[in-house]
Amino acid sequence: TVIAPDRERSTIGHALTLRKPLRVKKVKINGNFWGFSLDGTPADCVIIGLLEIMKDEKPELIVSGINRGPNLGDDIFYSGTVSAAVEGAMRNVPSLAVSIAGFDDFKFETAALFTKKIAANLMKNNLIPNLVLNINFPNIDYEEIKGVETTRHGKRVYQDEVKIIHDPQGTTHYWLGGELPEGNIEPDTDFEAIYNNKVSITPLSLDLTNYQMIPKVKDLIKKWNYT
Incomplete structure (x- = not known):
C-alpha cells in the first residue's frame, strides 16, 4: 500500500x-x-x-522513498524520508529509508530493483521490530553497481548561504540556499561507498544518547555552581 x-x-x-x-x-x-x-x-x-x-x-515492512537525492551523513537529521522510516521503527515496524545519491536524471529503476531484493532477503529472516536501515544508491544503471557495503555515516560539508531580498514594499526576505553539499570520503562511510559506486546501508539507532560523553558530563555537572 x-x-x-x-x-x-x-x-x-x-x-x-x-x-x-x-x-x-x-x-x-x-x-x-x-x-x-x-x-x-x-x-x-x-x-x-x-x-x-x-x-x-499491519505491514511487515515499511519502505520510505525512493527519495530524489542523497541522505548521507548529517542529511539524516533534515530528511523527511529517513524520519518516516524512524517513525515506523518507533511503532515497531522494521523500516527502510531509500534514497538516490544524485541530483538529476534519477535512476529509479536501479534503486527499485535493488530495494525489492533487499526487502525480500530481510523478509526471509526474523525482522527486528525497531530496525531502521538508511540505504543510499549511486545514481547509475543497475549493472554498474559494484557491490553493497554496511557503512557508518560520514561527515556532510554544507555550503549554506543566506540571500537577502527586498520586495517592492520594502520588506526584507531571507532565502536559504548555497552550492550543493559535499562529503568527506573516509573509510567505511556512506560517502566512500557511493564514491566507489556501491550501495550504502547504514543501520540507525533510535537511541541518540552519546554514551561516551556521559562520564564527562557527570564530572562537569559536579563542578557547576547552582547558588
Whole structure:
C-alpha cells in the first residue's frame, strides 16, 4: 500500500501535523487505483497508514522513498524520508529509508530493483521490530553497481548561504540556499561507498544518547555552581 505526501516535502525532518486536519485522497493512474496521497508530512503518512488505513493489516515492512537525492551523513537529521522510516521503527515496524545519491536524471529503476531484493532477503529472516536501515544508491544503471557495503555515516560539508531580498514594499526576505553539499570520503562511510559506486546501508539507532560523553558530563555537572 502506497501512502505519500501530495507535494514536495524535502528537509521537513520529523515534523507532524498537529494543528490542522489531514486530508487523504485515493490516487488513480490510468484508471487504476495506485495508493493514497496525504496533505501532510512523511511521518504523518506513516502514522495515518498504521493507525487508520492499514489498521486491520499491519505491514511487515515499511519502505520510505525512493527519495530524489542523497541522505548521507548529517542529511539524516533534515530528511523527511529517513524520519518516516524512524517513525515506523518507533511503532515497531522494521523500516527502510531509500534514497538516490544524485541530483538529476534519477535512476529509479536501479534503486527499485535493488530495494525489492533487499526487502525480500530481510523478509526471509526474523525482522527486528525497531530496525531502521538508511540505504543510499549511486545514481547509475543497475549493472554498474559494484557491490553493497554496511557503512557508518560520514561527515556532510554544507555550503549554506543566506540571500537577502527586498520586495517592492520594502520588506526584507531571507532565502536559504548555497552550492550543493559535499562529503568527506573516509573509510567505511556512506560517502566512500557511493564514491566507489556501491550501495550504502547504514543501520540507525533510535537511541541518540552519546554514551561516551556521559562520564564527562557527570564530572562537569559536579563542578557547576547552582547558588
